[in-house]
Amino acid sequence: MLQQAMVEQQSVRVSGLSQDWAEQMSYYRLLSNERVEEADLIEALCARAVDAVLQQGGRGHLLAIQYTT
Numbered sequence: 608m609l610q611q612a613m614v615e616q617q618s619v620r621v622s623g624l625s626q627d628w629a630e631q632m633s634y635y636r637l638l639s640n641e642r643v644e645e646a647d648l649i650e651a652l653c654a655r656a657v658d659a660v661l662q663q664g665g666r667g668h669l670l671a672i673q674y675t676t
Contacts, residue, residue: 609634610652619674 612624612634621638625631637643660667 609637610655 608630609624613619616624618624621631621634625634656669660669
């Protein structure tokens with residue numbers, strides 16, 4: 608759900624991705640869970656991005672944006 612919201616809303620701000628307070632809290636719980644590793648999230652997102660490009664016959668585009676504060 609989080610990834611889909613990021614794609615649809617074109618944002619990475621949890622408050623901007625959430626439709627309500629409960630959804631916002633669920634995203635924060637996921638991201639602060641000790642069993643959720645940043646490297647695993649990155650690996651999964653990268654794998655999905657590669658799959659999406661391959662589904663376009665390798666002709667799709669992938670825009671990678673780095674968000675830093």
